[in-house]
Amino acid sequence: MGEYITGGRVFPQIADRLRTRIVAGDYAAGSVMPSEAALCKEFHVARNTLRRALAVLEDERLIITVPAKGRVVVERDRLPHEPYRYRLILGELRKMIEDGISPPGSRLPSESALQRRYETSRNTVRRAYAELEQAGLITTRHGKGRYVR
Amino acid sequence: MGEYITGGRVFPQIADRLRTRIVAGDYAAGSVMPSEAALCKEFHVARNTLRRALAVLEDERLIITVPAKGRVVVERDRLPHEPYRYRLILGELRKMIEDGISPPGSRLPSESALQRRYETSRNTVRRAYAELEQAGLITTRHGKGRYVR
DNA sequence: AACACAAGACGTCCCTAGACGTCCCACACT
DNA sequence: AGTGTGGGACGTCTAGGGACGTCTTGTGTT
Numbered sequence: 001m002g003e004y005i006t007g008g009r010v011f012p013q014i015a016d017r018l019r020t021r022i023v024a025g026d027y028a029a030g031s032v033m034p035s036e037a038a039l040c041k042e043f044h045v046a047r048n049t050l051r052r053a054l055a056v057l058e059d060e061r062l063i064i065t066v067p068a069k070g071r072v073v074v075e076r077d078r079l080p081h082e083p084y085r086y087r088l089i090l091g092e093l094r095k096m097i098e099d100g101i102s103p104p105g106s107r108l109p110s111e112s113a114l115q116r117r118y119e120t121s122r123n124t125v126r127r128a129y130a131e132l133e134q135a136g137l138i139t140t141r142h143g144k145g146r147y148v149r
Numbered sequence: 150m151g152e153y154i155t156g157g158r159v160f161p162q163i164a165d166r167l168r169t170r171i172v173a174g175d176y177a178a179g180s181v182m183p184s185e186a187a188l189c190k191e192f193h194v195a196r197n198t199l200r201r202a203l204a205v206l207e208d209e210r211l212i213i214t215v216p217a218k219g220r221v222v223v224e225r226d227r228l229p230h231e232p233y234r235y236r237l238i239l240g241e242l243r244k245m246i247e248d249g250i251s252p253p254g255s256r257l258p259s260e261s262a263l264q265r266r267y268e269t270s271r272n273t274v275r276r277a278y279a280e281l282e283q284a285g286l287i288t289t290r291h292g293k294g295r296y297v298r
Numbered sequence: 299a300a301c302a303c304a305a306g307a308c309g310t311c312c313c314t315a316g317a318c319g320t321c322c323c324a325c326a327c328t
Numbered sequence: 329a330g331t332g333t334g335g336g337a338c339g340t341c342t343a344g345g346g347a348c349g350t351c352t353t354g355t356g357t358t
Contacts, residue, residue: 181347184346184347184348185347185348186346186347200348200349214348214349215347215348216347216348216349217346217347217348218346218347218348219346219347219348220347220348259336259337259338260337260338261336261337275338275339278338289337289338289339290337290338291337291338291339292336292337292338293336293337293338294336294337294338295337295338
């Protein structure tokens with residue numbers, strides 16, 4: 001816990017301390033930083049102030065904000081991978097379809113199969129399939145399964 | 150684990166065994182029975198079969214099926230209370246408004262206040278408020294709170 | 299042929315938890 | 329007056345877990 005320098009603005013100081021942690025590797029590249037709430041507690045500042053500090057770091061391209069996820073520390077010379085699970089599943093399924101690995105008419109994995117494969121919830125799997133259906137790439141037959149259109 | 154009586158139908162047997170548990174109080178009145186999945190496992194039967202057995206008990210007014218909740222054992226001479234949390238909150242809030250305890254223009258409890266009061270999730274609180282707003286009973290002012298219309 | 303049963307797939311709903319996003323307001327300090 | 333801070337409220341999204349509802353398809357018994 002550092003002292004508060006009276007007179008100076010506080011959010012730049014917090015930005016400094018967070019930047020130090022990032023370059024030192026305390027917050028590993030590619031990982032998610034502690035949440036706003038956690039950092040607010042640690043630094044004893046309001047969310048307002050903390051967010052300003054984080055905005056500074058984002059301006060410096062040190063972190064990327066991912067809503068519903070958190071702040072991800074940027075990895076140099078590596079493009080950021082998909083932060084959302086359902087988007088990841090969605091991408092892999094779409095690739096299988098577009099590459100012809102799952103030809104039109106073929107049956108796609110069941111929800112429970114994907115649930116096991118990706119170690120995720122049924123909700124997330126369904127979300128991915130919902131978008132594929134929305135995109136017109138697949139059709140669903142109740143009680144039977146999903147098929148490539 | 151009892152034996153299976155060859156020749157007889159199995160779902161009536163399961164209904165019998167479940168009925169016995171209910172009248173014996175193994176499944177207390179007002180409580181929720183084990184889920185279909187759990188009972189399927191215990192009796193080593195398909196969901197189909199188990200549901201038939203449960204349908205028998207529901208016909209006999211011994212249990213009530215509550216989607217997303219489970220089977221509730223009926224309480225004699227007590228009308229069943231609201232099974233869904235958000236409906237319960239909704240009901241109490243509406244009563245406060247209609248009884249004039251929360252007069253028009255007055256501010257309603259914040260989401261976090263209700264969250265604490267009912268020991269529930271923010272989602273559930275929001276759900277209740279959403280229905281009140283849908284019903285035109287309240288209005289929401291972003292950043293300020295909710296008010297009786 | 300009809301029925302019971304098994305097994306599995308998808309559909310819908312309730313509930314919890316946690317992130318970030320936005321807005322509003324009071325206060326202090328400049 | 330303007331800015332920084334603290335603090336709070338509501339908005340939206342991702343994710344996980346679980347219950348019942350419905351549909352389809354086999355298999356075996358009657």
